[in-house]
Amino acid sequence: MSTLTVNVRFTAKPGREADLKDLLQSMIEPTLAEEGCLGYELYLHPTDPRRVALLEEWVDADAMATHFRTPHLKACAAALEDILVEPFQLRRFAEIA
Template sequence: MTLTVIAGFEAKPGLEDDLRTALEGMIEPSLEEAGCLAYEPYTDPNQPTRMVLIEEWTSTEALDLHFTTPHFEHVAGVLDTLLVKPFTIRHLIDPETR
């Protein structure tokens, strides 16, 4: 099973670069985690304050462990100061891999 996660973010005006930097700083340590297959941030070209992070994980257990890592806990605290509202998370599973 592959679990795809789409996390949505909206930066406070003027803090777009700070949000991008925070999300990009998560790429390397997340990809080093067991179970992380992909971790890529994207910016909405029409609204640069909006960004998404598309992740792929081998299991919900691997994702749950990710949420306990020091780098995730650090960025979660930073995001509190950068975002207009809390970020959203959607979990998607390919029905053919169940």
């Protein structure tokens, strides 16, 4: 079974950059504590502070599906609706064997 890597891209509304960064940073600790989470890292765009990328790694798709049902992710998703200029973009990648 191969690991699952997820890339999520976010763009904050003007003036909401700090809110986005703070919200996503608050997700690091509880997400890393989840069974099956191998990595959860945030990256700020080098020239546009409104854009943030998230790189996640999970042992498998089931672990990530469990993550989607956690209270902290549900609360984050609800808060993102007010912060983002557009819906986030999520892409899943499987390891090449």
